Amino acid sequence: MLMTVNQATATSVERNAVVEARQLGLTFQTNDGPVRALSDVNLTINKGEFVSFIGPSGCGKTTFLRVIADLEQPTEGTISINGMTPEQARQARAYGYVFQAAALFPWRTIENNVGLPLEIIGLSKAEQQARIKRTMDLVNLTGFEKKYPWQLSGGMQQRASIARALAFDADLLLMDEPFGALDEIVRDHLNEQLLRLWRQTNKTICFVTHSIPEAVYLSTRIVVMSPRPGRVTDVIESTLPAERPLDIRESPEFLAIAARVRDGLRAGHSYED
Amino acid sequence: MMNSKPSWQVGLALVLCAIAMATMPMLANEAVAPMSSGTTTLVIALIALPAVASFAMFSGLASAAVLFIGAHGAAWLLIANISGNEGMARMPFFLLLAAAWLLAWRCVALLSAIRPLSKQVRTFLRLLIPAIFGAWILIIWEAVTRGAGVPFILLPPPSAIAARIGNSLPILAADVRQTIFKAVLFGYFVGCASGFVVAILADRVPFLRRGLLPIGNMVSALPIIGVAPIMVIWFGFEWQSKAAVVIIMTFFPMLVNTVAGLTASGHMERDLMRTYASNYWQTLFKLRLPAAAPFIFNALKINSTLALIGAIVAEFFGTPIVGMGFRISTEIGRMNVDMVWAEIAVAALAGSVFYGVVALIERATTFWHPSVRGGRA
Numbered sequence: 001m002l003m004t005v006n007q008a009t010a011t012s013v014e015r016n017a018v019v020e021a022r023q024l025g026l027t028f029q030t031n032d033g034p035v036r037a038l039s040d041v042n043l044t045i046n047k048g049e050f051v052s053f054i055g056p057s058g059c060g061k062t063t064f065l066r067v068i069a070d071l072e073q074p075t076e077g078t079i080s081i082n083g084m085t086p087e088q089a090r091q092a093r094a095y096g097y098v099f100q101a102a103a104l105f106p107w108r109t110i111e112n113n114v115g116l117p118l119e120i121i122g123l124s125k126a127e128q129q130a131r132i133k134r135t136m137d138l139v140n141l142t143g144f145e146k147k148y149p150w151q152l153s154g155g156m157q158q159r160a161s162i163a164r165a166l167a168f169d170a171d172l173l174l175m176d177e178p179f180g181a182l183d184e185i186v187r188d189h190l191n192e193q194l195l196r197l198w199r200q201t202n203k204t205i206c207f208v209t210h211s212i213p214e215a216v217y218l219s220t221r222i223v224v225m226s227p228r229p230g231r232v233t234d235v236i237e238s239t240l241p242a243e244r245p246l247d248i249r250e251s252p253e254f255l256a257i258a259a260r261v262r263d264g265l266r267a268g269h270s271y272e273d
Numbered sequence: 274m275m276n277s278k279p280s281w282q283v284g285l286a287l288v289l290c291a292i293a294m295a296t297m298p299m300l301a302n303e304a305v306a307p308m309s310s311g312t313t314t315l316v317i318a319l320i321a322l323p324a325v326a327s328f329a330m331f332s333g334l335a336s337a338a339v340l341f342i343g344a345h346g347a348a349w350l351l352i353a354n355i356s357g358n359e360g361m362a363r364m365p366f367f368l369l370l371a372a373a374w375l376l377a378w379r380c381v382a383l384l385s386a387i388r389p390l391s392k393q394v395r396t397f398l399r400l401l402i403p404a405i406f407g408a409w410i411l412i413i414w415e416a417v418t419r420g421a422g423v424p425f426i427l428l429p430p431p432s433a434i435a436a437r438i439g440n441s442l443p444i445l446a447a448d449v450r451q452t453i454f455k456a457v458l459f460g461y462f463v464g465c466a467s468g469f470v471v472a473i474l475a476d477r478v479p480f481l482r483r484g485l486l487p488i489g490n491m492v493s494a495l496p497i498i499g500v501a502p503i504m505v506i507w508f509g510f511e512w513q514s515k516a517a518v519v520i521i522m523t524f525f526p527m528l529v530n531t532v533a534g535l536t537a538s539g540h541m542e543r544d545l546m547r548t549y550a551s552n553y554w555q556t557l558f559k560l561r562l563p564a565a566a567p568f569i570f571n572a573l574k575i576n577s578t579l580a581l582i583g584a585i586v587a588e589f590f591g592t593p594i595v596g597m598g599f600r601i602s603t604e605i606g607r608m609n610v611d612m613v614w615a616e617i618a619v620a621a622l623a624g625s626v627f628y629g630v631v632a633l634i635e636r637a638t639t640f641w642h643p644s645v646r647g648g649r650a
């Protein structure tokens with residue numbers, strides 16, 4: 001294990017890899033017997049990439065993000081984050097995580113929720129205030145600082161949780177269906193904002209979604225997964241330019257990539273029958 | 274408009290009035306100061322007129338006001354005229370009392386149906402309704418004990434208890450100081466605080482959790498009657514031994530509730546703290562203790578009553594010559610039941626205030642909890 005990590009370090013320095021998974025597998029031991037959530041996943045995510053994970057429900061997208069985040073331990077294979085083990089990466093606060101649900105603390109106001117990670121890493125009050133203001137602006141929640149989470153709509157809560165992850169400001173951002181609960185217009189807006197943020201900051205983003213257009217619009221690479229056992233069936237490189245206005249979604253190039261993703265998803269499904 | 278609907282309470286009250294009129298007089302013939310026919314008529318009028326009026330009135334508030342005046346006026350006249358005639362009341366007396374009570378019931382029903390606009394009126398109604406309720410417990414207690422001549426030793430009327438409280442203020446104050454301000458408060462704070470600290474320790478050190486919780490369970494099952502004399506032997510006759518009993522009684526509910534509360538935070542929230550590489554104490558103070566607050570307050574409320582019971586009962590087993598439990602045990606021996614009831618009333622009042630203060634603090638600190646803000650989760 002230690003050997004493999006060291007080897008991984010050597011290679012990742014050359015290739016600038018942020019996430020490197022080799023023969024990664026994870027089997028949950030449940031009361032109804034073992035559940036194979038991930039099997040034989042080989043994937044390298046380089047610095048500055050925007051990688052989307054798409055696939056049917058239960059194919060292990062969340063599980064893969066959780067393995068990266070050291071919230072789940074793989075049972076086979078190896079994974080390294082910035083050349084470190086997931087545990088070391090977590091201790092080094094290498095990533096920010098946006099969960100499928102908002103997970104805001106009901107006893108804290110929105111601004112204090114956004115400031116929670118900043119309190120934990122021990123930033124100065126002034127720096128905390130500055131970052132809270134900046135990220136609340138980014139997700140259009142200005143004016144709701146003093147509200148409590150239960151006074152906000154579900155979509156606003158989710159935006160607050162995104163602001164919280166952005167305020168944390170790690171180089172790797174893990175996002176698990178962050179926009180799933182939002183309406184189209186807000187979703188478009190946040191997609192644009194996220195792309196802009198990504199271009200400006202050169203962050204590495206792992207993004208789980210069920211929406212093909214969203215995946216194609218955002219990503220430099222799209223990872224198509226299929227269930228039982230969860231595995232990677234296709235990895236599609238995007239040929240779209242870095243600069244992407246919203247109407248790029250009507251271009252033939254965009255539609256071609258979307259069709260490839262759809263085919264990949266179909267193939268994964270038919271495999272079951 | 275809905276309020277002008279005839280209500281069964283008012284109808285029944287009128288029927289009771291009619292039966293009462295048919296079975297007069299109200300007091301037995303040998304009564305020393307028989308009720309004048311004027312008073313009798315006044316009582317019946319006070320019940321019947323508002324009853325009829327409430328049928329005709331359209332405003333709920335107006336008929337509630339009329340019913341309020343009628344019911345309480347009639348009750349006051351009935352009780353005032355029983356003095357000197359204790360034990361002489363006949364059936365019409367009780368029928369009219371019941372009729373007045375029915376009017377008060379209808380009055381409360383009307384009041385609780387009112388949807389007031391301003392906040393002050395709403396608060397006032399929230400206080401008025403239970404006040405009417407409590408007043409009627411006392412009115413019926415007073416009228417029945419005196420009207421039917423219930424032996425004093427069995428159940429003294431509230432007026433006698435109130436008079437006893439008024440005459441014995443210095444004694445009661447000394448007892449409260451001894452029992453509540455020393456034994457209860459000290460024992461409560463130490464018991465709750467140590468239960469809380471041990472719960473955190475048990476959370477931090479797994480072997481303590483496995484070892485301590487079963488022992489705590491056993492301690493909580495110890496009968497207080499067995500523990501109290503032992504504490505007197507260990508800590509002497511003064512309040513310290515009572516505080517020790519209170520500590521033993523309050524420690525365990527706090528321990529169990531806090532341990533349960535510490536597991537109340539959600540998985541996702543704990544995972545979130547993990548992604549921030551938050552350490553044990555940060556997670557404890559920023560997530561797990563706030564999430565545990567409803568459980569902890571639950572223990573604080575349970576303990577506020579337990580502490581009072583524990584201290585009073587513990588005083589039955591040897592005290593200096595002061596204290597609420599001591600007073601109860603000696604006065605009952607002397608057949609001074611009014612003093613016993615006076616102590617009970619003071620204990621009930623103190624217990625309610627204690628509980629109320631804890632509940633107010635709870636509302637202020639766990640305002641975010643769905644059970645307090647009355648919203649969705």
Ligand SMILES: Nc1ncnc2c1ncn2[C@@H]1O[C@H](COP(=O)(O)OP(=O)(O)OP(=O)(O)O)[C@@H](O)[C@H]1O
Pocket residue numbers: 028029030035036037056057058059060061062063064230
């Ligand atoms: N803690 C767990 N214990 C047992 N089985 C689990 C656990 N977590 C996930 N699984 C199983 O692993 C598989 C993958 O789950 P995962 O949550 O990663 O799916 P997903 O791709 O995120 O699905 P969705 O799109 O619905 O969010 C599922 O079959 C699920 O039942």
Ligand SMILES: [Mg+2]
Pocket residue numbers: 061062063100176
């Ligand atoms: Mg998922």
